[in-house]
Amino acid sequence: MVIPANILAECHEHGVEAYPEETCGFVVGNKDETDSLETVYPMRNIMNELHEEDPEQYPRTGRDGYMIDPREHMKLERSLKKEGKQIKVIYHSHPDVGAYFSEKDKEDALWNEKARYPGITFLVCATNKGKPGDAILADFNTDAGDFDITQIPANNSASSSGLLGGAFGVTGILPTVDFIHEWKNGERELEYGYFRFVPHKKIKILQTELGARHQVRHTLAYCSGRAALLELLAYLQDSRPQTKLHLASTESFLLDALKSLEISYSPFHFNKLPEAEIFSAKEGDVILLAPENPESFVNENTEWIENFKRLRVPVIIFGELNSEFRQPGFKRDWPIGLTYWVADFSLPESKALPSGIQGGVIMSNNDRQMAELAELRKRRGAVLSARDAANFCENFAKISEESQSLSGNSGKSASNTTSAPEAAVVRQLCEWEHAAAGLLFPSGMAAIMAVLTLLRKKDKPRLIVIGLLYSDTYSLLIDSGKSSTWDAVFLGLHELDRLPEVLTKDTAMVITETITNPLCGVPDLERIGKLTNALGVPFVVDNTLASPANCRPIDWGADYVIHSTTKYLNGTNDHAGGSVLVKCPENAIALKNFQENWGLEISPLEAEVLWNRMQDFEERMKRFNENSLAVANYMEEHSEVARVYYAFSPSDVSCTSAPKLLSGNGGVVSFVLKNDSEENLRRFYDGEFSSILKAPTLGSNQTLVCPYPLLTHYHASDEELREIELPRYLIRIAAGCENEIEPILADLESALLRTTR
Ligand code: PLP
Numbered sequence: 001m002v003i004p005a006n007i008l009a010e011c012h013e014h015g016v017e018a019y020p021e022e023t024c025g026f027v028v029g030n031k032d033e034t035d036s037l038e039t040v041y042p043m044r045n046i047m048n049e050l051h052e053e054d055p056e057q058y059p060r061t062g063r064d065g066y067m068i069d070p071r072e073h074m075k076l077e078r079s080l081k082k083e084g085k086q087i088k089v090i091y092h093s094h095p096d097v098g099a100y101f102s103e104k105d106k107e108d109a110l111w112n113e114k115a116r117y118p119g120i121t122f123l124v125c126a127t128n129k130g131k132p133g134d135a136i137l138a139d140f141n142t143d144a145g146d147f148d149i150t151q152i153p154a155n156n157s158a159s160s161s162g163l164l165g166g167a168f169g170v171t172g173i174l175p176t177v178d179f180i181h182e183w184k185n186g187e188r189e190l191e192y193g194y195f196r197f198v199p200h201k202k203i204k205i206l207q208t209e210l211g212a213r214h215q216v217r218h219t220l221a222y223c224s225g226r227a228a229l230l231e232l233l234a235y236l237q238d239s240r241p242q243t244k245l246h247l248a249s250t251e252s253f254l255l256d257a258l259k260s261l262e263i264s265y266s267p268f269h270f271n272k273l274p275e276a277e278i279f280s281a282k283e284g285d286v287i288l289l290a291p292e293n294p295e296s297f298v299n300e301n302t303e304w305i306e307n308f309k310r311l312r313v314p315v316i317i318f319g320e321l322n323s324e325f326r327q328p329g330f331k332r333d334w335p336i337g338l339t340y341w342v343a344d345f346s347l348p349e350s351k352a353l354p355s356g357i358q359g360g361v362i363m364s365n366n367d368r369q370m371a372e373l374a375e376l377r378k379r380r381g382a383v384l385s386a387r388d389a390a391n392f393c394e395n396f397a398k399i400s401e402e403s404q405s406l407s408g409n410s411g412k413s414a415s416n417t418t419s420a421p422e423a424a425v426v427r428q429l430c431e432w433e434h435a436a437a438g439l440l441f442p443s444g445m446a447a448i449m450a451v452l453t454l455l456r457k458k459d460k461p462r463l464i465v466i467g468l469l470y471s472d473t474y475s476l477l478i479d480s481g482k483s484s485t486w487d488a489v490f491l492g493l494h495e496l497d498r499l500p501e502v503l504t505k506d507t508a509m510v511i512t513e514t515i516t517n518p519l520c521g522v523p524d525l526e527r528i529g530k531l532t533n534a535l536g537v538p539f540v541v542d543n544t545l546a547s548p549a550n551c552r553p554i555d556w557g558a559d560y561v562i563h564s565t566t567k568y569l570n571g572t573n574d575h576a577g578g579s580v581l582v583k584c585p586e587n588a589i590a591l592k593n594f595q596e597n598w599g600l601e602i603s604p605l606e607a608e609v610l611w612n613r614m615q616d617f618e619e620r621m622k623r624f625n626e627n628s629l630a631v632a633n634y635m636e637e638h639s640e641v642a643r644v645y646y647a648f649s650p651s652d653v654s655c656t657s658a659p660k661l662l663s664g665n666g667g668v669v670s671f672v673l674k675n676d677s678e679e680n681l682r683r684f685y686d687g688e689f690s691s692i693l694k695a696p697t698l699g700s701n702q703t704l705v706c707p708y709p710l711l712t713h714y715h716a717s718d719e720e721l722r723e724i725e726l727p728r729y730l731i732r733i734a735a736g737c738e739n740e741i742e743p744i745l746a747d748l749e750s751a752l753l754r755t756t757r
Contacts, residue, residue: 001035001121001150002690002743003027003089003137004008010040012125012132015093019130021045026073027089027123028080037088041076045092054376065104066092091123096725098191099134101147101166104392106693107138118720121149133579134162134173144612150570150702163192164708166571168386168609170195171697173493174706176686177678184714194696195566195576196378196443196472200386205393207361213325214341215334216363218370220377221389223442225344225360226599226682227382229318230257230343232362233288235373236314242284248273249290251318252317257597258629262458270297276307276684287315294343298335311481314339321345321361337515339541340364345392355419357392357602374411377638379472381445383576385603422607425565428614432548435581437465437588439595440602440610446563451560452606454594455509461487466496466512466523467654471646471712473511493521493654499531509538514546514553514661517640517698517731518670518708519725520645521654525661529557544568545698546647549621550664554583565610567699568667568687571620571705571737575609577602620701623737625664627703630741631733632669639675640752645670645730667735670708672727673755681707681729689742698734703744708732 003011007027014023027042029036043068050058059067068090074360087529094100101124109116122140126133126694138147147166152176163169172192174180182188190198199207199221207219222228236243245265247254258265267275270291271323279285287308291297292359294317298305308315321343324330342361349356364370377383418426426438441447465477477488489502493516503510510532512523525541540560541553553561563569565577582588595601632646647662649655658665673680685694685707696706709728713721721728738744 001037001088001135003123003135005688007037007040008123008125008135009132011091011123012127012135013092014042015095015125015127016130016132017400018045018062018093019127020095021091022047022064022066022095024066024068025601026076026087027091028076028085029088031084031086038085043072043076044684062246063095064552087117087120089121090117091125094124095125096128097126098128098647099124099136099162100169101136101138101149103167106146106167110142110145113142115140115142122152131267136162136166143227146574148701162728164693164700168200168390168574169237170573171575171695171700172198173693173695174711175694177682177707177710178686180710180714182708184710186490195386196381196383199383200389202386202389202393203384206359206384206389208394209276210325210345210361210362213330214332214363216341217365217367218363220362220370220374221384222362222599223384223446223603224346224358224362224382224599224601225318225320225342226253226257226597227442228360228362228599229316229342230261230598231376231380231382232316232340232373233258233263234261234546235369235376236286237261239369239372240284243286244284245286245288246274246279247288247290249288249318250292251290253370253597254290256593260453260594260597273301273304274556275312276304276311279308279311279313281314282311285313287313288318289316292319293322294341295322298338302335307334307337308339309337316340316342318342319344328737334365352395353391355391355608357388357575358601358603359388359392360599374728377545379445379476380449381443381447381472381578382449382598382600383443383446385442385576385606386608387605388603419495419607421602421611422602425607425614426612429548429563429581432552433543433581434552434554436583436585438579438581439591440565440607441578441580441595442598442602442606443576444562444566444578445472445476446600447562447564447580448542449476449596450591450594450600451540451562451580452476452509452511454591455540457508458507460506462502462507463488464499464502464507464510465490466499466510467491467493467514467516467521467530468726469511470544471518473542473552477511493523495621496524496527499528503531503535503537505535505537507535507537509540511540511542513542513544514551515647515666515668516654517545517656518645518668518730520545520647520649520668520670521652522647522656522658522661524657525551525553525556526559526657529553532556532559545666546662546664546669547617547621547624547666549618550625550666554581556661558581559587564699566625567697568621568624568716569617569699570610570613571699571701572613572616573695573700575606575613577606577610582753583663606703620737621664624667624735625740625742627738627744628667628669628733628735631703631735631744632665634745634748635669635671638752639757640674640693642672642674642676667737668732669735670732671731672730675756676729677729678729680755683756684731684751687751689747689751691738692733692747698732700734701736701738703736703738704734706732708735 048062162173210217478540541558561581636643
């Protein structure tokens with residue numbers, strides 16, 4: 001459904017009139033015409049009256065809730081019946097909290113576990129400081145018990161942005177090219193953005209709360225305490241190569257994990273703490289303490305720890321947070337001399353929290369180091385699930401009530417056992433991909449990071465990269481201090497003849513993607529598989545862009561197949577996750593050990609959402625394939641388009657393997673305008689789209705558009721872009737799985753009409 005601009009403006013106007021209260025009402029149209037939307041009927045919000053009568057049953061007021069006057073509603077229904085009209089949309093405003101669907105909206109949309117307003121679409125209009133903001137439109141999916149966002153109506157304010165995917169959305173709207181420039185130049189912070197880059201609001205709230213309770217300036221949340229600690233150690237090792245770790249630990253996992261990081265250490269015992277003066281910052285000494293009870297260790301050894309402040313030797317404490325921190329009003333002084341406090345705050349399943357919570361945190365007053373760690377977290381992907389963060393924030397009180405009975409778990413993840421949905425997802429992925437085993441991760445990047453770190457060996461320095469990899473995979477390989485010692489060989493898709501010559505026994509892995517992003521080249525997996533298999537060199541394929549429906553890299557010789565499940569497998573932009581599928585069961589054992597040691601398990605809540613969304617994956621994928629080809633064919637014929645990139649392109653030499661390897665095109669189609677300039681890109685991108693959303697991800701059920709290189713290669717020079725054959729003003733369409741492609745093509749037609757030769 002598309003909301004006409006005049007109707008949207010009326011709904012917004014009503015929201016502005018009622019500001020700072022919430023408002024509500026209906027949009028009505030002809031009964032027999034699905035898309036007819038004619039008249040806005042503002043309704044009375046009776047929330048204040050209900051609250052006054054019974055504040056216990058109705059704790060909200062008109063400031064943060066709405067209830068349509070049932071008498072007005074009935075009266076309207078009666079008159080509409082006579083006129084052959086029907087309520088099509090129910091709208092309400094959100095004063096100063098942005099356009100999203102809240103848990104309360106979800107509750108209100110249900111009645112006895114069924115849709116309260118069957119067939120009616122929901123519209124939320126944000127009113128920011130009394131001015132119209134973003135809007136978001138969704139149908140309620142009773143089976144999923146959640147909103148399916150169908151459209152974000154065009155922004156009427158170019159400076160605003162919206163979250164795509166509802167309450168747990170994973171990506172934000174980028175309304176204009178200028179907006180992107182401001183963000184990239186550090187002149188604007190994104191309120192909403194891709195989940196790894198802009199932490200969800202609930203994650204920010206949780207970080208702030210933990211920081212306040214521990215009186216520390218910076219907190220960074222991770223998917224587990226172990227992940228937090230190992231990310232910190234990997235960072236220290238890369239940023240201070242002279243690091244000498246001195247370890248006192250009761251945690252056996254640490255020893256395995258340090259081995260996988262190739263970090264050596266000198267052990268000491270808690271019952272015989274060495275004199276602080278024997279350590280020196282100049283020598284690169286770092287103290288890592290993992291006592292059974294960190295809080296009492298800190299309290300009992302205050303003076304010893306304080307010495308390290310004078311010596312400027314970093315001290316890291318690792319362990320579970322004292323359960324008292326969950327009590328309301330808890331505050332503790334930050335221990336003098338302590339540099340990092342790394343903690344797990346996972347909780348097992350309980351009455352208050354049926355699915356438990358999985359998470360960890362690094363706290364520190366070191367400004368630069370924490371800023372750098374935050375940057376690394378974006379790229380390495382060991383992120384906390386927004387659902388776990390929300391659960392924690394919303395249940396702080398309940399958790400603290402139960403906290404006496406909740407046993408801690410000293411850095412182990414909340415669920416050492418695999419949840420039923422996680423097992424179901426893995427079983428299904430293995431069946432689709434012909435894999436022996438598989439594991440789920442907190443993000444696609446965490447999955448990639450796990451495979452790369454696992455396969456990295458000192459005695460096998462060579463790494464072969466084929467084609468242009470996803471930008472974050474590429475920077476993970478190139479930018480990290482440790483990997484700079486790698487002997488990395490980059491081969492273009494047309495340079496496979498060179499592979500036998502560069503593929504040596506000291507190659508740790510060959511890595512590629514089934515369809516490259518955004519140029520849509522298709523590497524000949526069969527040829528690479530034969531060569532790597534013959535030498536026993538691990539062959540890693542990121543199959544995200546093809547999806548398990550269109551390609552099975554294991555059939556062509558791949559040993560490890562990776563997916564960002566955030567994309568097609570989910571489809572609704574409200575889940576973050578990744579998977580690794582393996583050909584040989586032995587490789588699965590090593591990977592599982594690695595995952596456990598690094599605390600990189602997916603949250604059970606994310607696995608559950610993913611499993612629900614995967615039910616119609618094959619069906620959706622057929623439409624992704626058809627829609628993208630319709631877009632590609634349309635673009636190929638268009639006089640304003642210079643070049644189109646898509647996997648099934650008959651004229652592109654980098655795509656000759658597509659018919660052999662792929663059973664579908666996937667959703668991505670990129671193109672370059674005839675007048676390939678920033679001005680022309682603005683004409684195309686900055687205008688209004690009715691059905692396409694301006695957001696940076698792919699595999700979304702709704703079609704998305706973004707100026708991809710401006711997001712991923714903003715600071716690259718012309719020469720660097722030329723080298724990787726990436727046009728700076730390329731536009732990427734990530735086709736969705738809409739039932740009707742005409743509105744998408746019509747949007748593209750209007751956008752192309754805005755451009756000039
Ligand atoms: N691999 C590819 C090909 C991708 O496009 C992406 C994300 O865009 C990733 C991996 C990373 O996945 P995630 O964003 O879930 O960490």
